[in-house]
Amino acid sequence: MSKNLTKKSANDSLPSVSDSSLPVFKTTLDINQRIAQSATLNINKTCVEPLPLWSYIWRVIRELSGDDAYERYIAQHAISYPDITPLARKDFFLYQQQQKWSGIQRCC
Amino acid sequence: MKNSLVAIFAWIAVAVLGSAALGGIALNRGESINALWFITAALCVYAIAYRFYATWIATKVLLIDPTRATPAERLDNGRDYVPTNRWIVFGHHFAAIAGPGPLVGPTLAAQFGYLPGTLWILFGAVLGGCVQDMVTLFYSTRRNGRSLGQMARDELGAIGGIAALITTLFIMIILIAVLGLVVVNAMKHSPWATSTVAATIPIAMLVGLYMRTIRPGRVLEGSLLGVILLLLAVAGGGWIEHQPGLRELFDYPGLPLAWMVIAYGFAAAILPVWLLLAPRDYLSTYMKLGTVILLMLAIVWMQPSVKMPALTQFVDGTGPIFGGKLFPFVFITIACGAISGFHALISSGTTPKLLSNERDIRMIGFGGMALESFVAVMAIIAATVLDPGVFFAINSPAGVVGKEAADAVATISSWGFPVTVEQMNLLAQQMGEATLFARTGGAPSLAVGMASIFGSAFGQGMLAMWYHFAIMFEAIFILTTLDAGTRVGRFMLQDMLGNIWKPLGRTSWYPSVLLSSGIIVAAWGYFLYIGVIDPNGGVNILWPLFGISNQILAAIALCVATGILVKSDKLKYTWITALPLAWLIIVTSSAVWEKITSTDVRIGFLAAANDLATKLASGVLSPENAAIAPHLIFNQRLDAVLSLFFICMLWLIVFDMLRVCVRYLNGKPVPPLSEVPHQLTNMVKV
Numbered sequence: 001m002s003k004n005l006t007k008k009s010a011n012d013s014l015p016s017v018s019d020s021s022l023p024v025f026k027t028t029l030d031i032n033q034r035i036a037q038s039a040t041l042n043i044n045k046t047c048v049e050p051l052p053l054w055s056y057i058w059r060v061i062r063e064l065s066g067d068d069a070y071e072r073y074i075a076q077h078a079i080s081y082p083d084i085t086p087l088a089r090k091d092f093f094l095y096q097q098q099q100k101w102s103g104i105q106r107c108c
Numbered sequence: 109m110k111n112s113l114v115a116i117f118a119w120i121a122v123a124v125l126g127s128a129a130l131g132g133i134a135l136n137r138g139e140s141i142n143a144l145w146f147i148t149a150a151l152c153v154y155a156i157a158y159r160f161y162a163t164w165i166a167t168k169v170l171l172i173d174p175t176r177a178t179p180a181e182r183l184d185n186g187r188d189y190v191p192t193n194r195w196i197v198f199g200h201h202f203a204a205i206a207g208p209g210p211l212v213g214p215t216l217a218a219q220f221g222y223l224p225g226t227l228w229i230l231f232g233a234v235l236g237g238c239v240q241d242m243v244t245l246f247y248s249t250r251r252n253g254r255s256l257g258q259m260a261r262d263e264l265g266a267i268g269g270i271a272a273l274i275t276t277l278f279i280m281i282i283l284i285a286v287l288g289l290v291v292v293n294a295m296k297h298s299p300w301a302t303s304t305v306a307a308t309i310p311i312a313m314l315v316g317l318y319m320r321t322i323r324p325g326r327v328l329e330g331s332l333l334g335v336i337l338l339l340l341a342v343a344g345g346g347w348i349e350h351q352p353g354l355r356e357l358f359d360y361p362g363l364p365l366a367w368m369v370i371a372y373g374f375a376a377a378i379l380p381v382w383l384l385l386a387p388r389d390y391l392s393t394y395m396k397l398g399t400v401i402l403l404m405l406a407i408v409w410m411q412p413s414v415k416m417p418a419l420t421q422f423v424d425g426t427g428p429i430f431g432g433k434l435f436p437f438v439f440i441t442i443a444c445g446a447i448s449g450f451h452a453l454i455s456s457g458t459t460p461k462l463l464s465n466e467r468d469i470r471m472i473g474f475g476g477m478a479l480e481s482f483v484a485v486m487a488i489i490a491a492t493v494l495d496p497g498v499f500f501a502i503n504s505p506a507g508v509v510g511k512e513a514a515d516a517v518a519t520i521s522s523w524g525f526p527v528t529v530e531q532m533n534l535l536a537q538q539m540g541e542a543t544l545f546a547r548t549g550g551a552p553s554l555a556v557g558m559a560s561i562f563g564s565a566f567g568q569g570m571l572a573m574w575y576h577f578a579i580m581f582e583a584i585f586i587l588t589t590l591d592a593g594t595r596v597g598r599f600m601l602q603d604m605l606g607n608i609w610k611p612l613g614r615t616s617w618y619p620s621v622l623l624s625s626g627i628i629v630a631a632w633g634y635f636l637y638i639g640v641i642d643p644n645g646g647v648n649i650l651w652p653l654f655g656i657s658n659q660i661l662a663a664i665a666l667c668v669a670t671g672i673l674v675k676s677d678k679l680k681y682t683w684i685t686a687l688p689l690a691w692l693i694i695v696t697s698s699a700v701w702e703k704i705t706s707t708d709v710r711i712g713f714l715a716a717a718n719d720l721a722t723k724l725a726s727g728v729l730s731p732e733n734a735a736i737a738p739h740l741i742f743n744q745r746l747d748a749v750l751s752l753f754f755i756c757m758l759w760l761i762v763f764d765m766l767r768v769c770v771r772y773l774n775g776k777p778v779p780p781l782s783e784v785p786h787q788l789t790n791m792v793k794v
Contacts, residue, residue, distance in 0.1 A: 030790040031177075031181045031184075031191060031464070031789065031790045031791045032790060032791060032792050034181075034184065034191055035191075035464075035791070041191065041192065041193050041464060060193075060195060060196065061328070062328065063193070063196050064196055064199045064200070065327045065328055065331065065390070066327050067325075067326065067327040067328040069325065069327075070325050073186065076186045077186070080186070089324045089325050090320065090321075090324035090325070092325065093319070093320070093324050093325035093382075094320065094382055097381050097382050097386045098381060098382075099187065099188065100381075100386070101381040101385055101386060101592065101595060102599065102615075103457060103458060103596070103599075104453045104454065104457060104458075104592075104596050105204055105389075105454075105458065105592055106204060106207060106389065106588055106589050106592040106593070107204055107205045107206070107207050107209070107444075107448070107450045107451060107453070107454055107589070108207045108208065108209035108283050108287075108443075108444050108448065108450050108589065108654075108658065
């Protein structure tokens with residue numbers, strides 16, 4: 001394990017997930033399809049039946065924390081790129097964290 | 109018609125209530141005042157500013173256009189550009205901008221009394237900070253989410269871009285050093301605090317491993333596990349405190365703790381993010397939100413009395429926590445919470461890439477900062493509900509009031525803030541600490557304030573637990589800022605070094621990672637080291653330097669915004685950014701002027717250096733003070749150079765902005781507006 005850790009730290013731009021393995025989907029969806037499909041974007045819109053309050057809150061918590069990020073990625077991927085195999089959950093998670101912490105994310 | 113009448117009366121009622129609360133706070137003299145008035149005044153000021161000023165800026169000045177497609181819609185790639193619900197964006201934005209700054213600054217500024225800090229937090233925020241955040245967010249959104257540095261380069265020219273970049277790097281270094289100092293002062297000779305803070309590291313790693321290997325990506329599960337472990341760590345620290353043999357393992361003076369923080373910072377910068385930084389950030393975000401909400405509920409429920417006077421005699425510049433008159437130092441000390449340049453870095457960059465509609469800019473930019481300002485108001489309440497004597501005993505460094513407890517209480521009581529050794533001992537015992545004297549830095553006094561508010565709301569029996577919970581809560585997100593800041597500093601440095609020699613710019617090349625991380629850690633580690641060995645507490649030097657650099661970054665952001673306003677033919681509205689900009693120029697320039705030229709050794713860097721040099725030469729210093737004196741002398745001179753450098757950067761960019769504006773108004777060529785052309789949104793319900 002420790003060997004694995006040092007190797008990781010030696011190259012923290014994630015060798016296992018290269019940029020090409022995560023397709024940049026210039027999404028073919030327009031914003032309305034996107035809203036209909038997104039967990040929280042559609043809450044106040046008409047396209048789905050109204051959710052009970054607790055389930056809305058739960059969705060907001062999951063999306064805020066990033067807990068449902070993989071599900072959202074898969075859903076989006078299935079529509080934009082049906083022929084390409086999506087990333088595994090673990091690879092996606094690692095990729096996403098690397099992406100997030102490459103810029104200024106926290107302030108004083 | 110009927111509805112609008114109701115609305116008019118409701119807003120008049122808010123205005124009257126707000127003025128009454130503000131008037132009560134401002135005019136109250138000589139007796140304690142209920143903290144609820146602060147909350148009321150703050151909420152009314154934010155509500156009115158948001159409803160009227162922010163709306164006016166959005167509709168009349170910026171011309172926010174809900175029919176215009178945002179970058180998130182146009183460039184949607186499911187990765188960094190993602191149209192997102194506005195409440196989610198608000199959550200991310202607030203979590204990013206709210207750090208330890210709004211808690212520490214107001215606590216230190218409470219030495220002037222409660223009034224100056226409170227007024228600056230409220231009006232600085234709605235006229236300065238909120239406007240800066242909102243305008244920067246808007247302009248970055250119109251430019252595909254470009255960063256502040258890129259916007260400065262595009263709109264003003266290369267000089268602006270370089271100034272923004274260098275200032276950002278320096279402010280990061282000073283910020284990390286001063287935050288490190290706050291943590292060190294909170295852990296000094298406190299096995300409970302030290303062991304709890306130490307435990308947060310393996311806990312974060314455990315959560316990181318859980319979210320990576322055991323249950324990949326299950327953020328909520330991992331975080332819940334982490335929060336439970338953190339609470340257990342607070343309780344476990346209390347157990348360690350009472351175990352002879354074990355407690356000594358965590359009992360350190362300042363200097364070894366500083367070395368540990370430095371070593372930790374280096375390790376954190378080179379470890380992969382999933383192992384330490386990312387999981388700890390989840391934990392600190394939950395802790396932060398939870399504690400802020402809990403504190404607000406406790407204040408509303410308990411309605412504690414503010415015991416600090418409205419103004420103290422220290423407005424004359426003789427304050428024990430930091431030297432300097434009310435003007436300009438209260439405006440320097442409270443940066444985050446009123447106006448913070450760092451926010452401009454968050455508002456340009458990540459947040460604009462998530463907006464699904466321009467309409468949300470008012471709520472996220474203006475509203476997010478108003479909420480942060482509210483956190484600062486609660487920090488000032490937590491500091492001022494303490495007996496002033498106790499507040500000064502905790503925060504005054506030994507170099508000012510004396511090393512012995514008896515000397516310290518005698519000095520503080522002679523200022524008119526009675527306090528006794530017994531009182532301080534009892535308090536320390538209640539909080540589970542050996543002593544609370546000279547715990548400069550703001551964290552311990554804030555923790556005592558929070559513990560007494562929580563204790564009165566939820567039971568006195570747990571005071572020590574609440575105190576260490578508050579310390580852990582501050583330490584955990586200070587350490588997150590420390591990790592994240594070191595990493596960002598490393599990326600920026602690698603970016604610059606890459607111009608000199610290409611391989612150094614590769615963020616994945618290990619030697620370059622080690623070198624650049626080492627340089628950044630050495631830079632802040634140096635200031636932290638000096639801060640710890642300085643008998644005057646270090647905060648006296650570092651915090652003003654941090655405040656100055658943060659305000660200068662804000663001034664740079666406002667320069668960019670003012671330049672864009674002029675170039676967009678909105679000359680008559682430029683005052684919305686030009687007024688706060690002018691104020692910041694006055695404040696930072698006079699602060700730097702005083703820090704360099706003042707003959708008072710507690711204010712002027714050079715005066716302090718010369719004074720110490722004379723003492724060293726004449727041999728009146730004790731051997732241990734004589735040993736560190738050369739370091740302190742060098743540091744004071746370095747700080748003078750550094751603040752001069754900051755202010756030169758500011759004036760450079762101000763003149764650059766004025767040059768561009770004058771050229772534009774005279775019809776001469778200037779860099780064109782880099783706004784992306786209008787594209788109609790496809791959103792059905794606009």
